[in-house]
Amino acid sequence: MKSLISAIVLAIILTWFALANSQIVTVSLLIWSVQVSLSLVMLLSMLIGVIVTGILSAGEQSKMFAKIKNLEKELKHDEDILKGEKKE
Numbered sequence: 001m002k003s004l005i006s007a008i009v010l011a012i013i014l015t016w017f018a019l020a021n022s023q024i025v026t027v028s029l030l031i032w033s034v035q036v037s038l039s040l041v042m043l044l045s046m047l048i049g050v051i052v053t054g055i056l057s058a059g060e061q062s063k064m065f066a067k068i069k070n071l072e073k074e075l076k077h078d079e080d081i082l083k084g085e086k087k088e
Contacts, residue, residue, distance in 0.1 A: 017043075 021039035 018037070018039040021037070021042060023038050024035050025038050025041060026033060026035050027041060
């Protein structure tokens with residue numbers, strides 16, 4: 001039920017955003033030029049930013065998980081050494 005309410009609220013906010021920024025703008029990139037709604041340009045820009053940030057953070061997370069795994073192995077090894085010393 002909470003997800004349905006959240007989806008409805010998000011849809012209302014996005015609809016309001018699109019209506020508030022409905023003017024047409026020209027977007028030019030090198031030799032390519034297109035006229036689109038300002039809200040579409042803003043939403044696509046945000047989406048591209050989220051995707052780039054997600055890709056970059058996924059790489060960093062992967063490095064951190066590998067480091068954590070190595071540290072856990074070292075800790076296990078050190079604990080085994082300590083257990084062996086206590087037995088003697």
